[in-house]
Amino acid sequence: MIDWISDLLFWIVFGTILFFLRGKRIFWTVGALGLLLLFNQFFTPGFFHIQLLDGHLYGSRIDVLNQGAKVMLLSLGMVLVIATGGVDLSVGAVMAIAAAVSSRLLVTEHQPASVAIAVALVVSVLAGAWNGVLVAGFGIQPIVATLVLMVAGRGVAQLITEGQIINFLDPTMVYLGNGHLFALPFTLTLVLGMLLLAFFLVRRTALGLFIESVGDNDEASRYSGINARQVKFLVYTFSGLCAGLAGLVACSNIKSADANNIGLYLELDAILAVVVGGTSLQGGRFYLIGAVVGGLFIQTLTTTLYARNVSSDISPVPKALVIIVVCLFQSESFRTRIARFVRPSGRILKPLGSRSPQNLSTVTPHDSRES
Amino acid sequence: MATPLLEIIGLTKGFPGVKALDAVDFALRRGEIHALMGENGAGKSTLIKVLTGVFPRDAGETRLEGQVIAPRSPREAESLGISTVYQEVNLIPHLSVAENICLGRQPTWFGVIRWGAIARRARAALARLDLSLDVSRQLSSYSIAIQQLVAIARALDISAKLLILDEPTSSLDRTEVEELFKKLRKLRDGGLGIIFITHFLDQVYEISDSITVLRNGCRVGCFATRDLPRINLVSHMIGKALHQVEALERKRASTASIRSEAPILEARGLGRKGFLQPLDLDVRPGEVVGLAGLLGSGRTETARLLFGVDRPDQGTIRIGHQAVRFSSPRAAIRCGIALTPEDRKVAGIIPNLTVRENIVLALQARRGSWRRLPVAEQEKLTDRFIHALDIKTPNREQVIRNLSGGNQQKVLLARWLATEPRLFVLDEPTRGIDVGAKAEVEKLIQSLRQEGLGVVFISSELEEVVRQSQRVVVLRDRRKVNELTEGEISEQAIMHAIATHNLERPAA
Numbered sequence: 001m002i003d004w005i006s007d008l009l010f011w012i013v014f015g016t017i018l019f020f021l022r023g024k025r026i027f028w029t030v031g032a033l034g035l036l037l038l039f040n041q042f043f044t045p046g047f048f049h050i051q052l053l054d055g056h057l058y059g060s061r062i063d064v065l066n067q068g069a070k071v072m073l074l075s076l077g078m079v080l081v082i083a084t085g086g087v088d089l090s091v092g093a094v095m096a097i098a099a100a101v102s103s104r105l106l107v108t109e110h111q112p113a114s115v116a117i118a119v120a121l122v123v124s125v126l127a128g129a130w131n132g133v134l135v136a137g138f139g140i141q142p143i144v145a146t147l148v149l150m151v152a153g154r155g156v157a158q159l160i161t162e163g164q165i166i167n168f169l170d171p172t173m174v175y176l177g178n179g180h181l182f183a184l185p186f187t188l189t190l191v192l193g194m195l196l197l198a199f200f201l202v203r204r205t206a207l208g209l210f211i212e213s214v215g216d217n218d219e220a221s222r223y224s225g226i227n228a229r230q231v232k233f234l235v236y237t238f239s240g241l242c243a244g245l246a247g248l249v250a251c252s253n254i255k256s257a258d259a260n261n262i263g264l265y266l267e268l269d270a271i272l273a274v275v276v277g278g279t280s281l282q283g284g285r286f287y288l289i290g291a292v293v294g295g296l297f298i299q300t301l302t303t304t305l306y307a308r309n310v311s312s313d314i315s316p317v318p319k320a321l322v323i324i325v326v327c328l329f330q331s332e333s334f335r336t337r338i339a340r341f342v343r344p345s346g347r348i349l350k351p352l353g354s355r356s357p358q359n360l361s362t363v364t365p366h367d368s369r370e371s
Numbered sequence: 372m373a374t375p376l377l378e379i380i381g382l383t384k385g386f387p388g389v390k391a392l393d394a395v396d397f398a399l400r401r402g403e404i405h406a407l408m409g410e411n412g413a414g415k416s417t418l419i420k421v422l423t424g425v426f427p428r429d430a431g432e433t434r435l436e437g438q439v440i441a442p443r444s445p446r447e448a449e450s451l452g453i454s455t456v457y458q459e460v461n462l463i464p465h466l467s468v469a470e471n472i473c474l475g476r477q478p479t480w481f482g483v484i485r486w487g488a489i490a491r492r493a494r495a496a497l498a499r500l501d502l503s504l505d506v507s508r509q510l511s512s513y514s515i516a517i518q519q520l521v522a523i524a525r526a527l528d529i530s531a532k533l534l535i536l537d538e539p540t541s542s543l544d545r546t547e548v549e550e551l552f553k554k555l556r557k558l559r560d561g562g563l564g565i566i567f568i569t570h571f572l573d574q575v576y577e578i579s580d581s582i583t584v585l586r587n588g589c590r591v592g593c594f595a596t597r598d599l600p601r602i603n604l605v606s607h608m609i610g611k612a613l614h615q616v617e618a619l620e621r622k623r624a625s626t627a628s629i630r631s632e633a634p635i636l637e638a639r640g641l642g643r644k645g646f647l648q649p650l651d652l653d654v655r656p657g658e659v660v661g662l663a664g665l666l667g668s669g670r671t672e673t674a675r676l677l678f679g680v681d682r683p684d685q686g687t688i689r690i691g692h693q694a695v696r697f698s699s700p701r702a703a704i705r706c707g708i709a710l711t712p713e714d715r716k717v718a719g720i721i722p723n724l725t726v727r728e729n730i731v732l733a734l735q736a737r738r739g740s741w742r743r744l745p746v747a748e749q750e751k752l753t754d755r756f757i758h759a760l761d762i763k764t765p766n767r768e769q770v771i772r773n774l775s776g777g778n779q780q781k782v783l784l785a786r787w788l789a790t791e792p793r794l795f796v797l798d799e800p801t802r803g804i805d806v807g808a809k810a811e812v813e814k815l816i817q818s819l820r821q822e823g824l825g826v827v828f829i830s831s832e833l834e835e836v837v838r839q840s841q842r843v844v845v846l847r848d849r850r851k852v853n854e855l856t857e858g859e860i861s862e863q864a865i866m867h868a869i870a871t872h873n874l875e876r877p878a879a
Contacts, residue, residue, distance in 0.1 A: 204743065205740045205741055205743050206735045206738070206739070206740045206741075206742075206743040206744070207740045209724075209728055209731075209732070209735060210735075210736070210740060212721075212723075212724060212728075213721045213724060213728070213732060216721045216722060216723050216724060217717075217720070217721045217722060219717055219718050220717070220718050220719055220720060220721055221721065221732075222680075222699070222700060223678075223680070223700050223710065223712055223718045223719070224700070224721075224732045224733045224736050224786065225700055225701045225704040225705075225733055225736040225737055226701075226732070226736045227701060227736075284723045284724075285723055285724075
């Protein structure tokens with residue numbers, strides 16, 4: 001009975017949010033998340049079960065939030081890098097480095113948790129800055145430049161942990177990935193905090209405009225006096241910081257630092273999250289909140305597949321299929337084509353959020369053949 | 372001798388909204404070098420592309436040695452004997468010379484490539500050009516000039532009857548051009564027909580036997596090179612008969628006072644090797660200095676050096692008596708220089724950003740990331756320029772890609788006006804925009820002048836240059852050939868300066 005009411009409340013809130021997002025790019029990402037949850041509501045028993053234990057909420061949806069924190073953090077950094085037309089493949093390895101540095105300081109060097117965390121974050125920022133120097137300073141292609149650290153980073157992490165898996169029990173470190181704040185996982189606070197920081201950085205300063213400008217037309221940005229190198233350096237550095245935080249959460253989750261496995265393949269999830277969130281890999285316009293919701297979507301998908309006992313060996317296949325569909329539906333031309341297919345009479349449902357086309361064509365004739 | 376090697380009759384090709392070729396006739400004899408001339412957009416490239424099967428034709432007929440042909444791809448054209456070498460060497464730099472020459476038609480033996488045969492064939496092809504190279508070396512280890520010759524050798528390897536050279540000399544220096552020409556003459560004497568496209572007048576007169584001039588997709592005429600004086604060629608290309616050109620009566624109110632003012636910009640011996648010969652240029656407040664010349668004459672190059680896009684390797688620039696050295700456009704912008712580039716799509720607009728974002732961009736870039744213009748102020752600024760320049764857009768948040776060319780150009784002008792520049796360099800600000808927008812841009816330039824800005828105005832349309840400028844600097848083949856002041860400015864004078872053969876006066 002209680003469950004039934006709480007589910008209803010959840011869907012009312014979700015539906016309201018969706019209603020207010022209509023016409024926005026992020027609508028499709030949130031909508032896809034909604035469909036996935038709806039599927040679970042009907043077909044995955046216990047997925048919507050939620051309970052309060054010792055003042056903490058537990059349940060699959062809470063798990064998704066907690067487990068998804070890593071990808072959400074990564075995607076915050078990744079979305080800015082992708083917006084400049086680049087990509088950061090090294091985030092998984094940087095996670096491993098951050099985990100290795102913090103647990104080594106904590107366990108082997110007997111430092112307090114505050115020092116361990118601070119040093120780990122500084123090292124991550126430096127790792128990001130290294131990528132930034134390679135891309136912006138030396139003009140190396142982003143895939144190649146970050147591939148260097150992706151491959152070498154795990155080796156560095158192994159060196160730091162001296163090939164050991166370091167276990168720890170320090171309460172502060174354990175709290176990072178397992179603690180609760182206001183009945184919700186602490187990681188959620190962390191994600192929201194980073195989201196606010198990123199939002200401030202790109203939308204309250206002119207950095208967002210410069211990032212989009214550089215990603216959209218590098219040459220014209222240079223002609224306009226934008227320091228493209230500085231912009232690129234900054235986004236890679238920020239991506240390093242995000243990866244460092246994600247690495248701390250990851251090792252806290254399992255209370256140990258395993259340089260081989262922490263953050264393995266997570267860079268790919270982060271890139272997917274950004275794409276699902278509506279940002280094009282070609283760069284330009286980016287969607288910060290979209291990327292975070294995209295991260296949440298990917299985690300929900302993963303958890304759903306686990307909950308439905310899909311073996312982890314084959315789960316990438318259905319995951320890939322769902323992601324392709326979501327990406328296709330974000331394309332307006334694809335939606336128009338589908339609409340035409342569904343209603344061949346020609347009267348097409350006006351795609352959500354499109355500006356009224358007559359208005360556009362009369363005032364400014366679209367002329368792509370000019371000059 | 373009766374049938375020409377190539378005959379084109381009534382070739383027509385339209386693109387949505389434009390007629391790129393309108394019933395063009397063309398004929399080429401064996402053993403002839405035929406220059407194809409015309410300003411940008413005249414239809415030269417379209418003609419070549421239709422001829423080689425890149426574009427389908429709308430109407431017309433092509434005959435090669437009397438046979439009607441209609442190639443549907445460059446490959447088919449090649450197999451018919453029509454080979455093309457493009458402006459940019461389009462070979463593969465990391466393959467060997469031999470591989471480049473034989474790529475796509477490697478001699479094989481049961482599917483296995485016969486490397487020995489490839490090398491022999493490549494050497495034979497090069498021998499036709501009196502060239503002996505180590506054909507196993509990487510192409511990129513040779514100079515651009517050699518690479519150009521390799522491209523020609525590749526084109527000749529297949530039994531070519533007709534060779535098309537699309538601006539083959541634009542990246543070569545003087546001696547390399549001569550070397551190339553020597554080889555072309557030899558090929559011509561061997562009976563090959565050559566179509567030669569270039570912007571360099573001197574070269575046309577040096578090598579070609581006849582000239583066909585195109586303008587706005589129509590054939591103006593076909594002339595024997597020795598019977599066509601340069602000045603007539605220029606007037607055919609520009610589209611004005613010499614005697615029709617009238618010096619327009621123009622109002623020049625305050626030119627005397629301009630003369631006395633200290634220049635905003637003083638460039639002395641500004642140049643860059645292989646890019647622009649050193650030149651002097653002054654711009655005073657309230658003055659429009661026109662840069663005239665044909666395409667590729669060094670107009671855009673001058674603008675790029677002034678704006679720090681390319682670094683000059685000689686000469687000095689003074690802005691208001693202060694010596695400056697620009698390593699990037701950023702530095703130039705800080706000194707109050709603005710530039711609207713020639714290619715709006717590549718270097719101007721940020722296509723997927725809104726009108727507002729495009730307008731505030733340069734001002735914001737100068738303020739830096741941290742001092743963000745408040746949105747209210749951005750909107751006020753944008754509305755002001757939309758109103759002042761009459762930019763036609765549904766609203767200020769419209770994506771600039773959806774605007775017409777003229778309105779995009781106005782947005783770019785607004786972007787720079789927002790930075791309140793002292794010196795405004797306008798590179799082809801009226802290209803590709805409609806007549807109404809053109810008039811508005813011209814009006815804007817005059818009002819900027821009256822406000823005391825210095826303007827450098829670049830345009831291919833002499834009429835515009837004459838109308839706008841208080842002083843005109845004429846460029847040819849990447850050097851300043853003349854400077855016309857006040858009373859001397861007329862289309863005639865500019866055309867004479869462009870056409871004058873090797874009579875450079877020492878730069879004043």
